[in-house]
């Protein structure tokens with residue numbers, strides 16, 4: 001079966017959404033391994049409670065990316081678990097060279113804004129501060145930039161006058177949990193093609 005690996009740093013709600021869609025039969029993939037740079041990440045608990053290998057790998061001395069020797073360990077571990085597609089689900093570090101050597105074009109991410117607006121951290125706060133009326137979430141391929149890779153799927157979320165960062169992020173996450181499993185399913189079924197910056201989805 002098509003095998004994915006999930007990398008998460010935080011609470012793991014996207015991992016949970018992926019697991020739910022596997023268990024419902026909608027998503028016919030296997031999660032080979034869940035990796036985290038944070039030993040407290042609830043994603044590790046979620047994985048273990050579903051019988052999925054869950055491993056903390058020390059990130060090393062930098063804050064925003066993995067120390068290169070450590071990055072090699074992440075990639076090795078993914079390969080050892082036969083991972084074909086790497087899914088970043090709230091993994092808060094920039095992916096670097098060692099990943100692209102092995103998984104170029106096979107890494108995807110969920111980002112909490114309508115890219116290319118509001119790249120980087122806490123994109124829902126950036127959207128509120130800017131005053132946009134609509135924001136949302138984006139599933140995209142990961143390239144060597146920050147949140148710049150070809151866009152696979154997006155969903156729109158209106159910004160309400162009484163939104164706080166928390167309420168807006170929560171509504172964005174509801175959409176993330178819908179579109180991320182759909183994007184993974186499309187890739188697993190071989191329906192996604194990259195043409196330059198555009199991602200073409202073969203709907204049959």
Ligand code: GAR
Nearest residue numbers: 010011012013014089090110111112
């Ligand atoms: C999600 O909202 C995801 O879009 C965001 O982190 C959250 C993780 O939530 N990712 C980024 O901001 C990446 N730049 P989760 O741990 O509940 O899945």
